Amino acid sequence: MIDSKLKRKQIIVCSVLLVLLFLAVTWSITSGEYKMDLSAYLKTLIGQGEFKDNLILMEFRMPRMLITLLAGMALSMSGAIIQSITKNPLAESGILGINAGGGFAITVFIVIGQVNPNTFIYVLPLISAAGGILTALLIFLFSYNKGKGISPANMVLIGVGLSAALSGGSITMMRKFNEDQAEFIAAWMAGNIWGDEWSFVLAFLPWILIIIPFLFFKSSSLNIINTNDQTAKSLGMNLDKERLILLIISVILSSVAVAVVGSIGFIGLMGPHIAKSFVGPRHQLFMPIALLTGAFLLVIADTIGQTVLSIGTIPAGIVVAIIGAPYFLYLMYKTNSI
């Protein structure tokens, strides 16, 4: 029943975004301390590059780039789902403190756990997801108002509070750490994309490959959840169950992402909103755009952070926040919810 004009528009937007994304990736990969020129990059990409370029591209820059792309997609998609199931346009894993919950769990794990460097990267997403899910359930518990349901403003306030408390808790525990561990957590909390090996891609990719198709499979349910509760129930949906499953899935998605790239907020806010501004609230149409937008934003933010200063780098999470915070305020103003 979707207008064919709108479908065409979606394909055009997706194509333009794909081109932009390719350009952003090219910019990102060719810049940095070792500047690879464009022809060397393209040659290497098709397997005709020199040994040195091949090494730099395939061993260092490509895995990090893939992680950035996947994380951008995961964060954007997770934000889209959380917004739809809570009907709160301001909801997102960073703002709601779900990322901070994952970070707290990771900190606790480092404090008490015997960290095994071989399995660390595979365990980390699980720890982060457990922390994220617990935090999400706490937010729902605290912001649930009997009879009134969950108000968007309440949810954000509780999320911000929880986020501050959990980050504070993580920082307090850092005193127990040695220098390396403390540095790791500090960089993690700032959203420094630290995963840069193929093993990280391997730890991350299966989650994406399972969860994202599942969410596309759920797009007609998501459209209906996005109308109103009574309609969803009268159409025969088991609303509470559906919502809980989707919440847990989307929290896992963002938690796995932040486990590998550090605490990065706002992508889940901007990605879906930009996508919906093109094709409206239809999940099957806006989710692909949200995926591409999320990936694009994170690549751009990371590259700016890596290149803008002549000495040192700025974590991607901070660059995203510089753009994302005003966007959030704008949305809050538009939603009139506070």
Add this chain to the structure above:
Amino acid sequence: MNRLTGRNLTIAYGNKIIIENLDIGIPDKKITSIIGPNGCGKSTLLKALCRLLPIKKGKIALDGTDINKSASKEIAKKIAILPQSPEVADGLTVGELVSYGRYPYQKGFGRLVPEDVEVIDWALQVTGITEFKHRIINDLSGGQKQRVWIAMALAQKTDIIFLDEPTTFLDIAHQLEILELIKELNQKQQTTIVMVLHDINQAIRFSDYMITMKDGEVITQGNIPEVLSSQLLAEVFQIDAELMQDKLTGKPMIANYQLVNRKYSKVEIK
């Protein structure tokens, strides 16, 4: 015949019991209105009968099976509901919302099969909104929006439709349009209609069967000429009403009314 019946119903919001030990039957292929003063439990009863609200005790049966124990999607093929002033995501078009009515029949990715498209087009046509198919719902007027929701309910292809105050927020002409549409559905499709209405005269004019409620209890239920009386209106609504025959429909109508307890009707001027 009553396909839909409730026995010994106790319904509560949280711990507050609204309705206790209530028995009810909805006559098939008729229009039933539930009327009563504010807070009497009419909306509560309506929501419980269509399984939007869980019941504490008792059993609601449709064709002999407990609706609260059946698969919700199966019920959605038999009962459609028009909620009170429903919201919809901004930017959604008429055709899309009506297509959601096919959800109970869909599997997997929810692609519409030709039969779905046929039913959707039919629902748009019956409600007279075919020309609005590609319009954004939130840009439509109140009366048009209500037609869209009714079309969505029709796309569910059910034998029973529940409507919770379908005329609220509409001006009088649009109220009539919606009620005429509901009546037409009942007559042409043999759809069983159950609705909550505020306006007693409209309830009388457009329904066959009436359930009157007060303080969570059913005072009367039956065919309108048999149950409607001045005494009933005095008991349920605390009004002193004069009933006349409506020249247009031949049915009774309230000609004039005042409060039984006059002391509230006088404004004291000091």
